[in-house]
Amino acid sequence: MKAYLAGPDVFLPNAVAHAAAKVAICARYGIIGRPPLNEEFEALANLPAEQAWRGIFKKDIEMMEACDIVIANLTPFRGASADAGTLIEVGWFLGRGKPVFGYSNTATLFEPRSHKLVAAVPDPIPGLLVEGFGLPDNLMIPGAVEYGGGFPITLPPDGIDRAFDALEVFEICAAQISQA
Amino acid sequence: MKAYLAGPDVFLPNAVAHAAAKVAICARYGIIGRPPLNEEFEALANLPAEQAWRGIFKKDIEMMEACDIVIANLTPFRGASADAGTLIEVGWFLGRGKPVFGYSNTATLFEPRSHKLVAAVPDPIPGLLVEGFGLPDNLMIPGAVEYGGGFPITLPPDGIDRAFDALEVFEICAAQISQA
Numbered sequence: 001m002k003a004y005l006a007g008p009d010v011f012l013p014n015a016v017a018h019a020a021a022k023v024a025i026c027a028r029y030g031i032i033g034r035p036p037l038n039e040e041f042e043a044l045a046n047l048p049a050e051q052a053w054r055g056i057f058k059k060d061i062e063m064m065e066a067c068d069i070v071i072a073n074l075t076p077f078r079g080a081s082a083d084a085g086t087l088i089e090v091g092w093f094l095g096r097g098k099p100v101f102g103y104s105n106t107a108t109l110f111e112p113r114s115h116k117l118v119a120a121v122p123d124p125i126p127g128l129l130v131e132g133f134g135l136p137d138n139l140m141i142p143g144a145v146e147y148g149g150g151f152p153i154t155l156p157p158d159g160i161d162r163a164f165d166a167l168e169v170f171e172i173c174a175a176q177i178s179q180a
Numbered sequence: 181m182k183a184y185l186a187g188p189d190v191f192l193p194n195a196v197a198h199a200a201a202k203v204a205i206c207a208r209y210g211i212i213g214r215p216p217l218n219e220e221f222e223a224l225a226n227l228p229a230e231q232a233w234r235g236i237f238k239k240d241i242e243m244m245e246a247c248d249i250v251i252a253n254l255t256p257f258r259g260a261s262a263d264a265g266t267l268i269e270v271g272w273f274l275g276r277g278k279p280v281f282g283y284s285n286t287a288t289l290f291e292p293r294s295h296k297l298v299a300a301v302p303d304p305i306p307g308l309l310v311e312g313f314g315l316p317d318n319l320m321i322p323g324a325v326e327y328g329g330g331f332p333i334t335l336p337p338d339g340i341d342r343a344f345d346a347l348e349v350f351e352i353c354a355a356q357i358s359q360a
Contacts, residue, residue: 013307053313057323078297079259085320087264091271117258121300124344127193133233140265143237164304 003101003177004064005035006090007073008083012165025171026071029178034067036060064092071173072102074141074153075164080114081137090144100148102141103173105162107155110137150180183281183357184244185215186270187253188263192345205351206251209358214247216240244272251353252282254321254333255344260294261317270324280328282321283353285342287335290317330360 005022012018019035026033036059038044044055064070070093077083082104093100106113111132118130135142136153145153154173156162162169185202192198199215206213216239218224224235244250250273257263262284273280286293291312298310315322316333325333334353336342342349 008308011309011311012305013309049313053315053319054323054326057319057327060320061323061327078294078301078303079261081259081264084261084264084267084318087267088271088274088318088320088324091268091273092275093271094268095272095275114258117301121258121297123258125192128188129191129193131191133229135233138264138268139233139237140240140268143234143241144268146234147237147241 001030001069002032002034002067004067004070004089004093005033005073006070006086008075008077008086009073009165010036010038011077018165021167022170025167025174028171029174031071031174031177033071034063036063060089061092064089064096067098069093069099069101069149069177071170071177072100072145073104073170074102074137074145075105076113076137080110080117082141087141090141090148094144094148098148099150100144101151101154101173101177102145102149103154103169104136105156105164105166105169106136107159107161110135149177151176181210181249182212182214182247184247184250184269184273185213185253186250186266188255188257188266189253189345190216190218191257198345201347202350205347205354208351209354211251211354211357213251214243216243240269241272244269244276247278249273249279249281249329249357251350251357252280252325253284253350254282254317254325255285256293256317260290260297262321267321270321270328274324274328278328279330280324281331281334281353281357282325282329283334283349284316285336285344285346285349286316287339287341290315329357331356 023033044052072090074082114130203213224232252270254262294310
């Protein structure tokens with residue numbers, strides 16, 4: 001079973017080593033992890049921006065087509081919610097009818113995270129609703145994972161936020177997938 | 181042609197009137213706009229949170245199934261990128277093979293927006309990359325729109341940010357769709 005390893009992990013300074021660690025964890029649970037690294041595609045490196053981003057997009061879509069499931073890192077990234085590119089990919093798998101799994105290193109729920117963000121960066125107009133269903137993110141995300149994969153987003157089991165690049169919760173998620 | 185009107189518009193204080201204005205604009209271009217309003221579903225209002233959010237998710241997915249295209253409001257919302265729920269929906273339409281269209285009221289590009297956000301809310305660990313391809317958002321989003329719909333995300337034509345709830349750029353997008 002091939003798993004597309006979506007997440008803002010591609011933006012880590014040690015993205016290649018981090019991806020290798022995730023692939024090794026997947027292997028322990030019988031999953032073939034496929035990280036969407038751009039570093040492996042030397043042909044992209046020397047292209048002008050207009051061609052490079054389209055090359056990355058096409059390469060990622062092809063990798064998604066070749067995978068059976070997605071395991072998404074839904075840890076919040078530069079805002080109240082998960083990484084934007086990751087969310088497109090999660091939606092794509094849901095639309096394709098392929099199983100969707102996800103985890104977050106953040107135990108703090110979406111509603112308090114949203115209020116904290118709005119306190120730091122005020123909303124552009126007053127009166128914008130903060131969604132509050134006791135969920136880890138905008139309801140479409142836990143919905144995509146629960147309906148797409150069969151169980152909720154995997155969170156830190158003790159309710160304590162982990163480091164942005166921690167892999168403990170990812171491993172719990174991989175174990176849950178292998179049992180499901 | 182039925183268009184799912186995705187966007188953070190559902191969080192506006194005047195969400196119902198705003199949705200009606202978008203539906204009226206669509207009608208001028210031969211498009212049947214379908215806004216995912218929760219206000220229309222009284223049955224959801226009195227449910228406990230656990231049932232309410234799942235009801236909204238299922239209702240939105242059913243509405244997406246019944247639509248031919250998505251017109252997504254990709255104006256940044258509580259972070260460097262577009263609204264999280266909207267991105268799941270955009271990815272869903274791309275995965276389903278249904279045309280994807282989108283617009284943003286923000287002319288400022290993703291890279292300077294990301295740097296501005298990081299200055300206000302520092303990244304959780306140092307060295308995280310800021311993506312820089314001269315695009316309006318994470319490359320998966322302009323990719324989903326360009327490959328899904330055939331033309332780029334519609335932006336303010338004069339390069340000047342519009343108000344969060346402005347409808348001028350939405351109307352330009354609707355006109356482009358009707359011509360395409």
